[in-house]
Amino acid sequence: MDRRYSARRPIKLDVLFYRNGLPVVCSTSCNISAGGALTETKSKTFHLGETVDVDLRFRNFNRARTFRLTARVVRISSSTLALAFEKYDGEFVRNLAHYHHPAQWESLQGKALYLSKLPSPYRPHDETVSVPASVGTI
DSSP states (O other): OOOOSSOOBOOOOEEEEEETTEEEEEEEEEEEOSSEEEEEOOOOOOOTTOEEEEEEEEEETTEEEEEEEEEEEEEEOSSEEEEEESSOOHHHHHHHHHOOOHHHHHHHHHHHHHHHHSOGGGSOSSSOOOOOHHHHOO
């Protein structure tokens, strides 16, 4: 049974694992939620139940935002490591909810351009059409 209290999102974030305050492994997330993350790693240095600190880095346009969270290793496979975050971080969750991966920026900007060229009866009620604010903020 899945005991997750928030939905997983297929978001790729840079992940840096720390042990005793020192960085030990770099990785990438496969998916992430408010309560945990699944990361790609072939490292065999972690143990089930171990507590680690992780830096999760959001990249948006030319800015980056890093959150350091404490997590517990809840599942290990040959290529992935599942983590459960120890504490709920509201600011991290807000960033997660509004995050658009760099690969999505072009399509979001293209959509805004397309909508701006539509005759006014076909445009959304709001006459101003721009890239969603969440794309430029982190």
